[in-house]
Amino acid sequence: MIVKPYGDTLNDGFVQISFTLPLPLDEKAKAAALQVALQMECVDPQIVHAETIGENFSFFVIYCKAKAAVSLDSLKVIEKPSHRLSQAEIETHLKNHFDRDLVVIGASTGTDAHTVGIDAIMNMKGYDGHFGLERYAGIRALNLGSQIPNETLIQTAREEKADVILVSQTVTQKDVHLKNLIELVELLEIEKLRNQILLIVGGARITHSLAKELGYDAGFGPGTYAEDVATFIVQNLKVDK
Amino acid sequence: MNKLNLNQTTIASCRKYAKQIAQDVIEDVQLFSTVSVERSVLRLLGIDGTDAFDVPLVNRMVDEVKERGQLSLGISRYLASALKHSELTLTSFVEKYQKQKITLTAFPLIDKDEVDQVLKPYYEKTFALLENNHQKRLALKTAYGQKEKDLYVIVATGNIDEDITQAKAAVEAGADIIAVIRTTGQSLLDYVPYGKTTEGFGGTYATQENFKLMREALDELAIKEKRQLKLVNYASGLCMPEIAAIGALERLDMLLNDSMYGIIFRDINMKRTFIDQHFSRLLNAYSGITINTGEDNYLTTSDAILEAHTVTASQFINEAFAKAAHLKEEAMGLGHAFEINPHIENAFLYELAHAQLARECFPHSPLKYMPPTKHISGHIFRAYEQNTLFNVAAKMTQQNIHLLGMMTEAIHTPFVSDRDLAIKNAQMVDQSFASIYEEIEFKPNGFIQTRAQHVLGEAHTLLKKIQKMGLFQALEQGVFADIKRKETQGKGLDGVFKKDQDYINVILNRLEVVLNDR
Numbered sequence: 001m002i003v004k005p006y007g008d009t010l011n012d013g014f015v016q017i018s019f020t021l022p023l024p025l026d027e028k029a030k031a032a033a034l035q036v037a038l039q040m041e042c043v044d045p046q047i048v049h050a051e052t053i054g055e056n057f058s059f060f061v062i063y064c065k066a067k068a069a070v071s072l073d074s075l076k077v078i079e080k081p082s083h084r085l086s087q088a089e090i091e092t093h094l095k096n097h098f099d100r101d102l103v104v105i106g107a108s109t110g111t112d113a114h115t116v117g118i119d120a121i122m123n124m125k126g127y128d129g130h131f132g133l134e135r136y137a138g139i140r141a142l143n144l145g146s147q148i149p150n151e152t153l154i155q156t157a158r159e160e161k162a163d164v165i166l167v168s169q170t171v172t173q174k175d176v177h178l179k180n181l182i183e184l185v186e187l188l189e190i191e192k193l194r195n196q197i198l199l200i201v202g203g204a205r206i207t208h209s210l211a212k213e214l215g216y217d218a219g220f221g222p223g224t225y226a227e228d229v230a231t232f233i234v235q236n237l238k239v240d241k
Numbered sequence: 242m243n244k245l246n247l248n249q250t251t252i253a254s255c256r257k258y259a260k261q262i263a264q265d266v267i268e269d270v271q272l273f274s275t276v277s278v279e280r281s282v283l284r285l286l287g288i289d290g291t292d293a294f295d296v297p298l299v300n301r302m303v304d305e306v307k308e309r310g311q312l313s314l315g316i317s318r319y320l321a322s323a324l325k326h327s328e329l330t331l332t333s334f335v336e337k338y339q340k341q342k343i344t345l346t347a348f349p350l351i352d353k354d355e356v357d358q359v360l361k362p363y364y365e366k367t368f369a370l371l372e373n374n375h376q377k378r379l380a381l382k383t384a385y386g387q388k389e390k391d392l393y394v395i396v397a398t399g400n401i402d403e404d405i406t407q408a409k410a411a412v413e414a415g416a417d418i419i420a421v422i423r424t425t426g427q428s429l430l431d432y433v434p435y436g437k438t439t440e441g442f443g444g445t446y447a448t449q450e451n452f453k454l455m456r457e458a459l460d461e462l463a464i465k466e467k468r469q470l471k472l473v474n475y476a477s478g479l480c481m482p483e484i485a486a487i488g489a490l491e492r493l494d495m496l497l498n499d500s501m502y503g504i505i506f507r508d509i510n511m512k513r514t515f516i517d518q519h520f521s522r523l524l525n526a527y528s529g530i531t532i533n534t535g536e537d538n539y540l541t542t543s544d545a546i547l548e549a550h551t552v553t554a555s556q557f558i559n560e561a562f563a564k565a566a567h568l569k570e571e572a573m574g575l576g577h578a579f580e581i582n583p584h585i586e587n588a589f590l591y592e593l594a595h596a597q598l599a600r601e602c603f604p605h606s607p608l609k610y611m612p613p614t615k616h617i618s619g620h621i622f623r624a625y626e627q628n629t630l631f632n633v634a635a636k637m638t639q640q641n642i643h644l645l646g647m648m649t650e651a652i653h654t655p656f657v658s659d660r661d662l663a664i665k666n667a668q669m670v671d672q673s674f675a676s677i678y679e680e681i682e683f684k685p686n687g688f689i690q691t692r693a694q695h696v697l698g699e700a701h702t703l704l705k706k707i708q709k710m711g712l713f714q715a716l717e718q719g720v721f722a723d724i725k726r727k728e729t730q731g732k733g734l735d736g737v738f739k740k741d742q743d744y745i746n747v748i749l750n751r752l753e754v755v756l757n758d759r
Contacts, residue, residue, distance in 0.1 A: 054414055
């Protein structure tokens with residue numbers, strides 16, 4: 001099956017794009033903007049809006065048809081971790097299959113000072129009406145907070161006998177998060193802990209396939225709730241009974 | 242102004258508790274100083290620069306005295322003694338020190354009474370410069386006037402040259418305030434980097450040279466735009482007083498300077514924070530810098546409805562600490578935020594109630610209102626709607642320092658177009674709603690009045706509780722943002738020391754004398 005972007009008719013291919021050029025707004029800038037669209041292989045680009053940003057920049061909104069036509073059959077994807085269980089279902093599963101509380105340790109690591117993501121998954125109150133892991137019976141959740149060095153995270157994981165590590169990476173400018181995430185995997189391997197721990201990463205720019213590529217067990221992006229993470233945990237940890 | 246029919250006795254009582262809370266802390270911490278306070282003293286005496294290993298000289302000097310002398314006597318004592326005995330001017334001494342040809346601890350210590358006399362010419366020069374900066378700022382305000390509401394945007398490219406390009410575009414689009422976000426992790430550095438920088442992550446290093454470059458760029462633009470253009474940076478983290486010092490020297494207009502932010506969100510030791518903060522705020526008060534507080538951050542962690550009262554309580558505490566440092570109400574940009582889940586019924590009414598509550602509790606302070614961030618995802622179109630609602634709330638409740646929300650929040654540091662769209666959004670709202678504040682009243686005992694009164698009541702109860710247990714204990718219990726911090730833990734504690742009875746700090750003394758007279 002072939003799929004194309006949909007405007008108002010099947011296979012019309014319509015897309016909207018917007019971008020800025022570092023040029024004062026004049027006819028030359030508009031011509032350049034059209035060229036940008038054409039070189040992106042857009043068909044029939046129309047500048048529907050152009051305005052100046054300060055003296056030296058111009059902003060454009062363009063509608064055009066994308067040439068792209070994607071064959072779905074040829075796509076290979078890593079399926080997302082399975083269907084989300086409810087908090088009650090997860091708690092029942094924990095009660096039936098584990099003799100102890102699972103230990104989940106979370107942190108925003110490296111220089112990352114943003115804790116919105118890890119807080120949403122771990123803290124008692126959770127996010128958007130979805131309680132965090134702290135509230136789950138059968139889980140002991142430790143949120144170490146922000147700017148935690150990988151070494152500290154690993155040391156705590158060892159001391160607390162962690163079953164799961166949740167790493168949050170929010171600030172992603174210049175891909176600084178990738179280096180930090182790879183380092184954590186390497187350190188866990190050196191410490192011979194990697195196989196004993198379920199390693200999960202979350203963040204604004206994280207996808208499941210990126211996480212797998214980096215050597216993590218799972219990755220969660222925007223729109224994730226505690227249940228999603230907990231579902232993956234209970235379905236992927238070796239059970240006690 | 243009493244649109245919310247708030248109980249004025251409750252507000253007065255909140256102030257009384259907050260004053261007591263702040264006084265108890267200040268009495269406690271006045272017995273101490275920190276390495277960063279001492280380094281600021283050196284900076285304000287005119288010492289700058291780094292050694293061959295890029296270590297700031299002020300760090301080397303304080304570390305030297307810490308290791309080989311008695312820092313509890315104060316760095317002023319050592320510097321004055323070295324200058325007196327070496328018979329060098331400060332400039333020559335610093336040159337020799339930089340080349341490691343002289344040390345601070347090699348000289349006999351002079352009498353405490355003599356210290357001020359030796360250092361006076363140096364600090365008087367600095368204080369004259371700060372006074373001059375203050376007058377210049379006032380002159381610009383008189384010449385161009387003060388708007389009711391300033392539009393505030395951030396630049397954060399990591400490269401000061403690029404920041405200037407972006408700031409220029411933002412100003413030309415209509416921004417009044419430019420904040421240069423610091424590079425990730427700078428708050429935890431125990432030194433201030435030196436010189437112009439072009440490499441940072443998620444922000445640009447706060448250095449004196451970077452401050453100067455952005456100040457010059459904005460001054461140039463201000464002439465063209467015929468508006469005050471304000472520059473902001475962050476006096477927070479382990480170098481809070483030093484940033485306050487270089488901010489004052491380079492005529493910044495505002496500094497983020499919260500009483501508890503570093504403790505709660507950066508795990509900086511509470512003693513260190515309160516000592517550094519009091520010194521920074523005295524300096525801000527002298528320099529005419531407006532502080533911005535960080536209560537908005539509580540709501541990125543805690544629920545914005547359930548914990549709204551912690552914001553109000555913290556505003557009263559921040560105000561009390563600021564007053565204790567002689568800051569005027571007009572120089573306190575008290576923080577709060579629009580962070581309620583937009584899917585909740587009447588979410589906007591809650592926001593109005595909270596924003597108007599801040600307005601009425603602090604009628605003379607320029608409130609700093611932060612845009613939504615917590616409930617912003619990659620859905621840029623919805624984010625733009627949320628920001629419009631936020632802009633309406635800001636106008637309807639007469640906020641003053643209006644931080645603009647970015648539709649691409651949580652995706653990347655803002656594109657030049659994101660900032661432009663945000664400014665256009667706020668401008669359209671401000672124009673369409675120009676007279677709204679004078680036009681609207683709230684229904685007696687309606688949703689908004691009842692909500693605001695309720696939050697004030699909760700804040701009052703909380704302040705009473707904190708006053709009873711003490712602020713340190715309250716922080717240990719996680720009263721703010723559900724985060725618990727221990728008095729004996731946290732970063733920077735090793736930089737705190739008890740003052741000897743012969744301790745002297747010529748800058749602190751001078752600040753206190755001048756400010757007490759004002």
